[in-house]
Amino acid sequence: MLSKLIFSAVFLFTVSIAFSQTDDGRKLSTKLIKVDNKIYMLQGKGGNIGLSFGNDGVFMIDDQFAEHIEQIQDDIKTISDKPVQFLVNTHFHGDHTGANAVMAQTGTIIFSQNNVRTRLEEMRESEKKKIPSEMLPMITFSEDMTFHYNGEKIYVFHVHNAHTDGDAMVYFTNSNVLHTGDVFFNGKYPFIDTENGGSVKGVIEGLSKAKLIINEDTKIIPGHGNVGSYSDLQKTIDMLSNTYKRVARSYINKNTEEEVMKMTDLTKAYDAEGYGDGFITTEAFIKMLYGEVAKERSSIDSNDEKNRKALEKIEQMKKERSEKQKN
Structure with missing residues (x-):
């Protein structure tokens, strides 16, 4: 039940920024933020989207909700007329995968960790309302994969049992920008989906793994929140470690x-x-x-x-x- 609610749009984050109008008259809040020369973060209703622009085309990380994808596509076109060739889902939640089918129908190839496709398949089977098969990632991986695109090496790697059981982070090695998906909520308490393989220790280990790959100058696109830094990542690790230990002591004390x-x-x-x-x-x-x-x-x-x-x-x-x- 919890997974179903999440997929249906449990995350409705609001950002105080300029409004754009959707076809049905509802207001959608979006903000396109330049993170590095070629890398942008797009904030809206859902998880933060990562975008790489270059001569090869557009490389996209997550796609929020289907009902907002037209506005998101318009935002992308303000930077580049090239098509979105590749899309990586950082995990299966609907505020990160909701527009998959629409993106696939435009020719975008979708990638994810194996468990993401498995979770989405399970939800397709359990949902009474038919969900198109196009929303499923076409290519999956177990541990990691590398793209050579837009003039840089893009390293995509799995972190185990963190926010979910299928989390992936994406590191733009030349630009030194990391997209963490929902393993990192910048400055806020995180949602950890313990019903679908997530765990506090997995998040701590996942963020610690990321620290080994990046450096103190890395810019970080979190799953939710503003662009972060290496120190912000460490602060979240400390917050989770400290609060977990305090609760554990209380539990042991009955x-x-x-x-x-x-x-x-x-x-x-x-x-x-x-x-x-x-x-x-x-x-x-x-x-x-x-x-x-x-x-x-x-x-x-x-x-x-x-x-x-x-x-x-x-x-x-x-x-x-x-x-x-x-x-």
């Missing part, structure tokens, strides 16, 4: 979820910086953290219980042996 939700000190410093003002509230973030801790601790506690019983059995055997020797 605090219930309800009790932990009332512990405002857990996230006080980050709340003061506006982290809870995004789509994911402080309460939703702490609830997710508690669930992740409980999931991890359940296996640990189970093993501890097994070890305890094993020790009790050994002690009982020693006692029985001692009794026999006395007799």
